[in-house]
Amino acid sequence: MNLSQTLRTTQLLLNFHDGQPVFILRPPSALVNFPRPRWPEECEVISDSIQHIDWEPPEPEPFYKPSRRESLLPAADGPGNVVYCSDFATKHLYFTRSRVGGSRGSTSCAKFLVTPPDISLEFESRFESGNLQKAVQVGAFDYELTLRTDLYTEKHTQWFYFRVRNMKAKMIYRFTITNLMKASSLYSLGMRPLLYSETAAKENGVGWHRVGSNIRYFQNCSEDANETNDAGDSLYSLTWTVRFPYDSDTCYLAHCYPYTYSRLQYYLKQITSNPAVASYCDVRTLCQSLGGNIVYVMTITTRGSSPAEVRNKKAVVVTARVHPGETNGSWMMEGFLDFLLGDSDDAQVLRDNFIFKVVPMLNPDGVVVGNYRCSLAGRDLNRNYKTLLKDSFPCVWHTRSMVERLMAETEVVLYCDFHGHSRKHNVFMYGCDRNSKLFKFQERVFPLMMSKNASNKFSYKSCRFKVQKSKEGTGRVVMWRMGIKNSFTMEATFGGSTLDDRKGTHFTTGDFKSMGFYFCDTLLDFCDPDQTKVAHCLVEVSTLLKKEVKKKMSKNLDTDGSFSMSDLETSTSGSNSSDSDGLPVHLLH
Known part of the structure; x- marks a missing residue:
């Protein structure tokens, strides 16, 4: 019997439990498979394999306690410098077709206007579950971020997950997400964002952990009125500061611990490969x-x-x-x-x-x-x-x-x-x-x-x-x-x-x-x-x-x-x- 026939047939497996033989019928493995994720054809996807170690902090991480002196992002002199922009979401009004790996074209649509050793951070979010739309540098260490709305909608901005590189250790960076759409948030009740450092994971076995100071969640206001999006929804901002632990590290920031479709597939593979x-x-x-x-x-x-x-x-x-x-x-x-x-x-x-x-x-x-x-x-x-x-x-x-x-x-x-x-x-x-x-x-x-x-x-x-x-x-x-x-x-x-x-x-x-x-x-x-x-x-x-x-x-x-x-x-x-x-x-x- 060749391999293709084996994949299509029920197999009789012999195991032992307490010294006694136990026969198990295993269904054809071809009945379920775990192909690579499919993306809408307009989505640009980088080839990097993103993985995070599992880790639990030794002690529970406390809520942030506001000092009531948290400052907002200072006004920029001009529009700022766009250091990352992935605008594929504006190309299509609705879903048409998908393919493994997303767009077949180049990744030229994501604009990177910095190269090391420039002090600007390098942003990336074109990976599974990432959703950063744009990053604008408005100060030496200050960034305004725009999240991509849910595809083919004009709303639902809450989740965020993106990567940064080229940081300077111990410097205070400020991030401000400017297009959130909920009037209230747990960030006003002590919640802190999550940070993952690849260097900390490799050298110290440390995974996702809570970070952030000067955390504020507030409604956006222009000179004359509250800011809204094109659909007329009020917009809100989340701002926080953070110190990265290592120079030139690769770090990720997220709203909650990521759990991707690929991780689920890996988990299910382990189940199907275990006869017991x-x-x-x-x-x-x-x-x-x-x-x-x-x-x-x-x-x-x-x-x-x-x-x-x-x-x-x-x-x-x-x-x-x-x-x-x-x-x-x-x-x-x-x-x-x-x-x-x-x-x-x-x-x-x-x-x-x-x-x-x-x-x-x-x-x-x-x-x-x-x-x-x-x-x-x-x-x-x-x-x-x-x-x-x-x-x-x-x-x-x-x-x-x-x-x-x-x-x-x-x-x-x-x-x-x-x-x-x-x-x-x-x-x-x-x-x-x-x-x-x-x-x-x-x-x-x-x-x-x-x-x-x-x-x-x-x-x-x-x-x-x-x-x-x-x-x-x-x-x-x-x-x-x-x-x-x-x-x-x-x-x-x-x-x-x-x-x-x-x-x-x-x-x-x-x-x-x-x-x-x-x-x-x-x-x-x-x-x-x-x-x-x-x-x-x-x-x-x-x-x-x-x-x-x-x-x-x-x-x-x-x-x-x-x-x-x-x-x-x-x-x-x-x-x-x-x-x-x-x-x-x-x-x-």
């Missing part, structure tokens, strides 16, 4: 994205059970990264998979009792090009789970269809989509109440249990259960209306914790991954045949809600005493994307 893990984990292609990148789906469960036992298993659906700039969702997903695919007794119990359907990266196109919220359709996928446009929104269309088929076979006991949040600290959940009268609150039990298992990271007080009209197209609400009673979004802050012994400190990748562990641990408690913990949580939820009712009634004396649980809550809105609906941009043209 492959015995209870299938990795398959769910669909191809609009840009032609593979959306992977994983099925994790113990095999070898009788057909009746398999039918009796309940299912759990977990997804992540529908918003590409929310990289913390991918770190939580990796922690979740590390636990579930591990060899612990608890992981075995979960695999024995549940069928897990996992889509680890819903929006690979957005991740590849460095978008913050949208796909290459120029729309927020998490407002389009009800779509009928299969070809324009394949990732969410196929995810919904997969869940519908699963629900026809068994009960889906829980659905959760992992996200990041830009305005609130801690980790918390958004769920869906039944819009019924008070004290029917089973959907609040799982989040409360999470808060007990991760008391210094997860805030139950920050959880919300109101179903807003603007969120009807989200995965959480659509899955709930399909009949999944426990349907959640788990939101992890870009910043850190305000709770217990972690109060006032940033989250690391390890913290995000630990939330995946806690999610599995809570699932064990939530579905334990002994429902004592669930019963206790129901009583506690009832007590908390009664207090909220009394508090509300004391403030609203004219009420008739009739409440829906959603009446007790404020809006869950934290994004500027609720209007990201309508036809995909390529169909409009």
Whole structure:
């Protein structure tokens, strides 16, 4: 049998467990592959391989404490000197086609107006998940930066990730991002940017860490009025100063710990190449994205059970990264998979009792090009789970269809989509109440249990259960209306914790991954045949809600005493994307 035949056939593998032979059927490896990322054809992509080591700081990194004397960027004498400009985003109004490696032409579109030993920094962002549009030197060590909006849109600037070189050690550099679009930010609440030094990684094993002083987030103002973009949205700026540790180093700056599509593919390769893990984990292609990148789906469960036992298993659906700039969702997903695919007794119990359907990266196109919220359709996928446009929104269309088929076979006991949040600290959940009268609150039990298992990271007080009209197209609400009673979004802050012994400190990748562990641990408690913990949580939820009712009634004396649980809550809105609906941009043209 030649190699091509081997790739297309099921293989019988022999392993040993406790000295006993165990036979495993491994499906054809050709059923899933890991090709290089595809980019829109107009995107210029450098050939450098960007990799970062995994590292955890020895102590939690504290929030920045403003001195109230932070200064703004001084006015420049003239327009400044453009030292980097990558303007491919202005060439096309909508997505047309993609190819591996992006544009076939030269990289002349990115203008570099400096060469060593000039004191100007050298900027670069034409790599996976990078999104710097322009850098203007307005002083010897001062730079104004413009982020590229999500491709084929005029908004969604929050995520940033770029490279700098040719720095002078110990000099104070100032960066000011001038076209942010959210009115508030965690940078006003102590969050600091992230820095990665290749020299520090190579010589000292130090990876991403928090840096920055003189941090301010403010609304842009001209002489006569507040500044807006072409769409009329107000613009805001983030400014901070930093000292680089080494001369002529290669450094990266980012909004959150990067997690690229290539990293996910590497992780999945390790799974598929491990026969032990492959015995209870299938990795398959769910669909191809609009840009032609593979959306992977994983099925994790113990095999070898009788057909009746398999039918009796309940299912759990977990997804992540529908918003590409929310990289913390991918770190939580990796922690979740590390636990579930591990060899612990608890992981075995979960695999024995549940069928897990996992889509680890819903929006690979957005991740590849460095978008913050949208796909290459120029729309927020998490407002389009009800779509009928299969070809324009394949990732969410196929995810919904997969869940519908699963629900026809068994009960889906829980659905959760992992996200990041830009305005609130801690980790918390958004769920869906039944819009019924008070004290029917089973959907609040799982989040409360999470808060007990991760008391210094997860805030139950920050959880919300109101179903807003603007969120009807989200995965959480659509899955709930399909009949999944426990349907959640788990939101992890870009910043850190305000709770217990972690109060006032940033989250690391390890913290995000630990939330995946806690999610599995809570699932064990939530579905334990002994429902004592669930019963206790129901009583506690009832007590908390009664207090909220009394508090509300004391403030609203004219009420008739009739409440829906959603009446007790404020809006869950934290994004500027609720209007990201309508036809995909390529169909409009």
